[in-house]
Structures are given as C-alpha cells and as structure tokens.
Amino acid sequence: xxxxxxxxxxxxxxxxxxxxxxxxxxxxxxxxxxxxxxxxxxxxxxxxxxxxxxxxxxxxxxxxxxxxxxxxxxxxxxxxxxxxxxxxxxxxxxxxxxxxxxxxxxxxxxxxxxxxxxxxxxxxxxxxxxxxxxxxxxxxxxxxxxxxxxxxxxxxxxxxxxxxxxxxxxxxxxxxxxxxxxxxxxxxxxxxxxxxxxxxxxxxxxxxxxxxxxxxxxxxxxxxxxxxxxxxxxxxxxxxxxxxxxxxxxxxxxxxxxxxxxxxxxxxxxxxxxxxxxxxxxxxxxxxxxxxxxxxxxxxxxxxxxxxxxxxxxxxxxxxxxxxxxxxxxxxxxxxxxxxxxxxxxxxxxxxxxxxxxxxxxxxxxxxxxxxxxxxxxxxxxxxxxxxxxxxxxxxxxxxxxxxxxxxxxxxxxxxxxxxxxxxx
Ligand SMILES: *[C@@H]1O[C@H](CO)[C@@H](O)[C@H](O)[C@H]1NC(C)=O
Ligand SMILES: *[C@@H]1O[C@H](CO)[C@@H](O)[C@H](O)[C@H]1NC(C)=O
Numbered sequence: 291x292x293x294x295x296x297x298x299x300x301x302x303x304x305x306x307x308x309x310x311x312x313x314x315x316x317x318x319x320x321x322x323x324x325x326x327x328x329x330x331x332x333x334x335x336x337x338x339x340x341x342x343x344x345x346x347x348x349x350x351x352x353x354x355x356x357x358x359x360x361x362x363x364x365x366x367x368x369x370x371x372x373x374x375x376x377x378x379x380x381x382x383x384x385x386x387x388x389x390x391x392x393x394x395x396x397x398x399x400x401x402x403x404x405x406x407x408x409x410x411x412x413x414x415x416x417x418x419x420x421x422x423x424x425x426x427x428x429x430x431x432x433x434x435x436x437x438x439x440x441x442x443x444x445x446x447x448x449x450x451x452x453x454x455x456x457x458x459x460x461x462x463x464x465x466x467x468x469x470x471x472x473x474x475x476x477x478x479x480x481x482x483x484x485x486x487x488x489x490x491x492x493x494x495x496x497x498x499x500x501x502x503x504x505x506x507x508x509x510x511x512x513x514x515x516x517x518x519x520x521x522x523x524x525x526x527x528x529x530x531x532x533x534x535x536x537x538x539x540x541x542x543x544x545x546x547x548x549x550x551x552x553x554x555x556x557x558x559x560x561x562x563x564x565x566x567x568x569x570x571x572x573x574x575x576x577x578x579x580x581x582x583x584x585x586x587x588x589x590x591x592x593x594x595x596x597x598x599x600x601x602x603x604x605x606x607x608x609x610x611x612x613x614x615x616x617x618x619x620x621x622x623x624x625x626x627x628x629x630x631x632x633x634x635x636x637x638x639x640x641x642x643x644x645x646x647x648x649x650x651x652x653x654x655x656x657x658x659x660x661x662x663x664x665x666x667x668x669x670x671x672x673x674x675x676x677x678x679x680x681x682x683x684x685x686x687x688x689x690x691x692x693x694x695x696x697x698x699x700x701x702x703x704x705x706x707x708x709x710x711x712x713x714x715x
Contacts, residue, residue, distance in 0.1 A: 341387075342384070342387075343382075343384045343385045343461065344382070344384040348382075349381050349382070351381045353374070353377060353378045353381055354374040354375075354377070354378065354457075355378075360457075362438075362453070362454045362457055362458075363438075363439065363450070364438075364439055364442070364449060364450050364453055364528065364529070364532045364537070365439070365537070367525070367526075367529050368453075368457075368522070368525040368529075369522075370522070371456075371521065371522040371525045372521055372522045374460075375460045375520065375521075378460045379460065379461070382461070385461040389461070389463055390463050390483070391463070391483060392461060392462045392463050392464070393429045393430075393462060393463070393464045393465075393466050393517075394429070394430050394431070394432060394455060394459050394462040394464070394465050394466065395420060395423075395424050395429050395430070395431040395432070395466045395468060396431075396432045396434065396448075396451060396452060396455050396465050396466065396467050396468075397417070397420055397431070397432075397433055397434075397467070397468045397469070397470060398433055398434035398435050398447070398448075398451060398470065399413050399433075399435050399470045399663060400435065400443075400444075400663060401435050401436055401437060404662070404663040404664070404665075405663065405664050405665060406661075406662065406663060406664055406665030407665075408662070408665075408677070409662050409663040409664070409665060410663075412662035412663075412677075412680065413470055413662060413663060415684050416470055416471065416472075416473055416662070416684070417433060417470070419473040419474055419684060419687050419688070420468060420473070420474065422474075422477065422687070422688075422691045423474040423477055426477055426623070426626055426627070426691075427480060427627065429466075430462075432451075432455055434451045437450075438450035438451055438454055439537055441535075441536045441537040442532065442535055442536060442537055443536070445513075445561055445562045445563070446532070446535040446536060446537075446562055448467055448562070449528050449531060449532045449535070449562070450532070452465050452467055452518060452528065453525070453528050453532075456520045456524065456525070459520070460520070462520055463519060463520055464483070464517050464518065464519055464520065465517070465518050465520060466481075466515075466516075466517050467515065467516050467517075467518065468514075468515050468654070469514035469515065469656065470662070470663075471514070471656065471657040471658070471660060471661070471662060472514050472515050472590055472654050472655065472656040472657070473654065473655055473657075473683055473684060473687055474653070474654055474687055475591075475596070475600075475651050475652050475653065475654065475655045475683055475686055475687050476650070476651035476652065476653045476654075476690075477626075477630075477687060477690040477691060478626070478627070478630030478633065478651075478690070479587065479630075479651075479653045480627075481517065481589070485582070486517065486582050489519075489580055489581065489582040490518065490519040490521060490523045490524055490527070490580040490581070491516060491517070491518050491519070491524070491527070491580060491581040491582065492516060492517040492518075492581075492582045492584055492589070493511050493512070493513060493515070493516040493517075493566075493581060493582075493583065493584065493589070494511060494512050494515065494583070494584050494585065494588070494589040494590045495510055495511025495512065495583040495584070495585070496510055496511070496583065496585060497583045500567055500570055500571055500578070500583070501570075501571055501574065501578070505553045506551055506552050506553065506567065506571070507552060507553065507554050508548075508552040508554060508555045508561075508563060508564040508567060509554065509563075510567055511563070511566070511567060511583060512563070512590050512592075512656060512658065513562050513563040513566050514590055514656050514658065515589055515590040515654055515656065516589075523580060527569075527577060527580075530569060530577075531562070531565055531566065531569060534548075534560050534565040534568075534569075535560065535562065535565070536560075541560055544560035544565065545558055545559050545560045546558075547568070548560050548561070548564040548565065548568060551564070551568060552564055552567075586644055587644035587653055588644070588646065588652040588653045588654060588655075589653060589654060590653075590654045590655075590656040591646060591652040591653070591654065591655050591656065592656060592658055593655050593656060593657045593658065593660070593679055593680075593683070595646045595652075596646065596652050596655050596679075596683065597675070597679050599646070599647065600682055600683065600686045600702060601702065602649075603649065603650070603651055603686075604686070604689070604702075606640070606642070606649045607651075608715045610633070610636045610637070610640060611715055612715055614636055616629075616632055617629065617632060617633055617636070618713050618714065618715070620712070621694070622694075623694040623695075626694060637649075637650060651686075655683050657676060657679070657680055657683075659671060659676075660676030660677075660680065662677075662680065678703065681702070681703055682702040682703060685699045685702045685703070685704075685705075686702055689702075692707060693710060696709055696710050697709055697710060698710050
C-alpha cells in the first residue's frame with residue numbers, strides 16, 4: 291500500500307510522468323521476463339540445437355532411399371550418385387553447413403576370433419587409437435567386421451564397406467579408410483582438405499614411381515590409408531577396381547596381368563594395391579589424374595622408418611614445452627586442437643619438417659607386413675620387433691591423449707602410467 295501511494299505521489303508531478311511510465315513498463319517487462327524466462331531458455335536452446343544437422347525428422351519427400359532398385363552391393367553399378375546425393379541434401383538442408391569438411395573414418399577387421407592370442411587385444415587398442423583421434427577432431431567413425439561381399443575378404447573387404455558407407459552417409463564428403471594395422475601417431479595433425487579440392491582420392495605415394503619409371507613397383511603407393519570423396523567418380527572407380535578382385539571370373543586374369551606388370555610383386559594373386567596403381571597409370575586421364583599422391587606429410591609412414599625414433603621425438607617436444615608456458619597449461623580435451631595450433635610455430639622454429647627424422651611426430655604409422663590378428667609377419671622382420679614397435683607406437687599416441695586426463699606412460703614399453711605434475715615438464 292505504501293508503495294502505491296508513493297508511486298501515486300511521484301506520478302502526480304506532470305514533468306515526471308514520462309519517466310514514471312517508462313519505469314512502470316520496465317517493471318512489467320522485468321516481471322514478464324522473469325515469468326517467461328524458462329520459455330525463453332527453451333527458445334534459445336531450441337535455436338542453438340537447430341544450428342547443427344536436424345536428426346530428429348526425416349521429411350516425406352522421396353529420395354534415392356525410396357528407390358526399390360537401389361542396391362548397396364558392389365554387384366550393382368551406381369548411376370547418377372552426385373544428383374541423388376544432392377537431392378537428399380536439398381531435402382535435408384540442415385546438413386549443408388560444414389559439408390565439405392565432413393569426414394567419416396572407416397576401418398575394420400575380420401569377422402572371426404584372432405589366431406594370435408594377443409590379436410584381439412591389439413586390434414582393440416588399434417581401434418581405440420582411431421576412436422581417440424576421431425573424438426579429438428569431431429569426426430565420426432565406423433568399424434566394420436563383416437564381409438559385405440562373401441568373396442571380397444582380406445584386403446579387398448574395404449571396397450564393399452566404403453561403397454555402402456557412401457550410400458549410408460550422403461551427409462559426408464569424404465570417407466577416410468584406415469587399415470586396422472595403421473595408427474595415428476600425431477593426434478594433433480589434420481589432413482589439409484583444401485589441398486585436395488580438385489581430387490577425388492588421396493593416398494600416400496610417389497608420382498615418379500607410378501608414371502615415369504618403366505619398371506613398376508607395387509609399393510609406389512600404400513593403399514592402407516586413403517581418403518575417397520563421396521561422389522559418382524568414386525562409385526565408377528570402385529566398380530572398376532573391385533572387378534579386379536575375387537568376386538569376378540576375371541580375378542585369375544588380373545593375377546597374371548598384375549604379377550607380370552610389377553617387377554617386385556612376388557605373390558601371384560590380384561591385390562587391391564597393385565590394382566589401384568595399375569588403373570592409375572593405364573588410364574591416367576580418367577583415374578590417375580583424380581588421385582592426389584600425398585608425399586608432403588606422412589598420411590602413412592612405414593613403421594620401419596619410424597622404428598627407434600619415438601623416444602627422441604618425445605624429447606624434442608618436451609624441450610619445446612619446457613620453454614613455452616602456454617603449451618604447458620592444463621586444458622579441457624575439447625580445446626586440444628587450439629593448443630595443437632599453438633604448438634605449430636614452435637615446431638617450425640625448431641626446423642621440424644614433415645619428413646621422417648626431422649623431429650615431428652609421424653602422422654600415421656602403418657605396420658605393413660605385421661599381422662596382429664594372425665600373429666604372422668614378413669619373415670624379414672626380426673623376432674618380436676613388430677609387436678614391440680606396435681606397443682611403443684600405441685603408447686606414444688596414448689600419451690598425447692592421456693596427458694589431458696592427467697597421466698602419462700613414462701616408458702613406451704610399459705602399460706603403467708604416472709600422474710602428470712602441474713606445469714609439467
Ligand atoms: C527438425 O525438423 C522438424 C521438421 O521441420 C522440426 O519440427 C523440428 O523441430 C526440427 N528439430 C530441431 C532440433 O531443429
Ligand atoms: C632427435 O630429434 C632431434 C630434433 O628434436 C633431431 O634433430 C635429431 O636428429 C634426432 N636424433 C635422432 C637420432 O633421431
């Protein structure tokens with residue numbers, strides 16, 4: 291009551307009337323905001339969530355998924371995939387933002403239990419490594435352990451799953467295939483997609499070996515790790531590529547052709563890597579020119595080249611951190627990419643290049659010739675070196691992850707970890 295009389299008094303003065311009305315309106319507005327703040331929150335929240343892809347609704351408009359003749363199998367060629375994918379994206383506009391950078395990592399292993407007693411454990415750790423990398427960079431990851439075509443097993447198994455993944459994921463621009471025996475040894479590096487804007491396929495390899503040398507080597511590139519664009523070219527390419535594999539009657543013919551083409555191919559069967567190289571140089575215009583042969587950084591490094599360098603690399607990075615307060619600062623894992631970018635100028639100042647032995651972590655280390663699941667390895671590798679080097683590489687990568695959780699393996703050959711002290715090192 292007292293307040294009302296006071297207000298009446300104040301408002302009775304004409305010159306103050308305007309201020310008085312503004313004051314009353316402000317009070318009303320404040321009450322309204324207070325009463326409806328929960329609804330406002332909802333509004334803001336809803337606004338925020340609608341910025342990303344809308345996964346809670348599939349519009350009724352027909353897309354390629356509604357075509358009963360569309361097949362996920364490599365036995366049926368895919369036609370007009372670019373238009374089909376575009377049309378799906380038109381119907382699902384919330385997936386448009388960030389489309390060009392969207393990557394799905396695809397990896398996998400055999401359908402059955404490993405013969406090597408440590409095989410399944412190693413495969414689990416190799417998968418954990420890829421899950422860590424994917425989480426750190428916001429990529430999605432697909433693990434497959436079924437042969438989607440019964441005859442496409444071993445190194446041929448990737449083509450059917452990549453093809454099916456393209457159809458299942460029209461929202462991703464790239465599929466990034468990574469063999470089970472390859473692992474990320476630099477958790478901070480990201481593939482420079484901008485560099486590949488005119489290409490459909492990215493693989494680690496050497497153009498002179500493929501196009502210039504008369505004597506062809508089947509190791510002129512490594513098909514264990516590659517990026518392939520989600521487009522019609524890739525569908526056509528996988529169609530031709532897979533037909534050199536075991537599901538067609540042509541398989542035997544290709545074994546002969548490939549074995550006689552590559553001077554160093556000692557096993558007389560058609561394999562995916564020789565087939566890929568063969569297609570690139572026999573039809574360079576159609577296939578070869580769309581393939582970016584990456585050699586500036588290690589999209590995949592042969593493990594024998596990495597062997598014995600990891601402890602020294604750790605020391606080099608630690609030296610840098612000793613002299614850079616900002617790099618020693620503890621932070622949330624979500625901000626790791628930002629700290630990774632912060633490290634870059636220090637690496638450059640130290641002259642760390644992207645080649646092996648220059649001090650930088652190799653991006654991906656590939657244990658070619660070591661088969662964790664069967665336990666077999668190339669006879670030229672001595673004793674346990676495949677498995678000890680794999681253990682070191684796994685712990686080297688794990689250290690880059692565990693650091694954000696407050697722990698580190700001090701010894702790369704030990705599974706035990708130690709707490710990281712504040713302001714380490
Ligand atoms: C997704 O789209 C549907 C239909 O347009 C809409 O009702 C729903 O609110 C959207 N969801 C989000 C989270 O934006
Ligand atoms: C060790 O790393 C440093 C860079 O930190 C490099 O200059 C040196 O060559 C490396 N030594 C060996 C033996 O790899």
